Amino acid sequence: xxxxxxxxxxxxxxxxxxxxxxxxxxxxxxxxxxxxxxxxxxxxxxxxxxxxxxxxxxxxxxxxxxxxxxxxxxxxxxxxxxxxxxxxxx
Numbered sequence: 001x002x003x004x005x006x007x008x009x010x011x012x013x014x015x016x017x018x019x020x021x022x023x024x025x026x027x028x029x030x031x032x033x034x035x036x037x038x039x040x041x042x043x044x045x046x047x048x049x050x051x052x053x054x055x056x057x058x059x060x061x062x063x064x065x066x067x068x069x070x071x072x073x074x075x076x077x078x079x080x081x082x083x084x085x086x087x088x089x090x
Contacts (some may be wrong), residue, residue: 010050017043034076038069 002010020040027033041064048057 006050010047013043013046013050016040017047030076031073034069034072037072038065041065041069 017040020036020043023036024033024040027036041060045057045060045065048054048060
């Protein structure tokens, strides 16, 4: 049986996952979208842990947050255009 506290934590984490997933899709800034995606993957790991699937929670953190999240952030940082221009108005 699931206690009231565990169910409350689960529903709060589920609401946070939905909010962060929508933010990852709808935010115009690519860096903020990538951060929202990483944090949504973190909260999915929290959902796994509340469901007593600790192994899946740890794998979620190691694989998705650790590897893919950092890969996305580095790709965004390395491919972002600079704000100024070097051609002096040409």
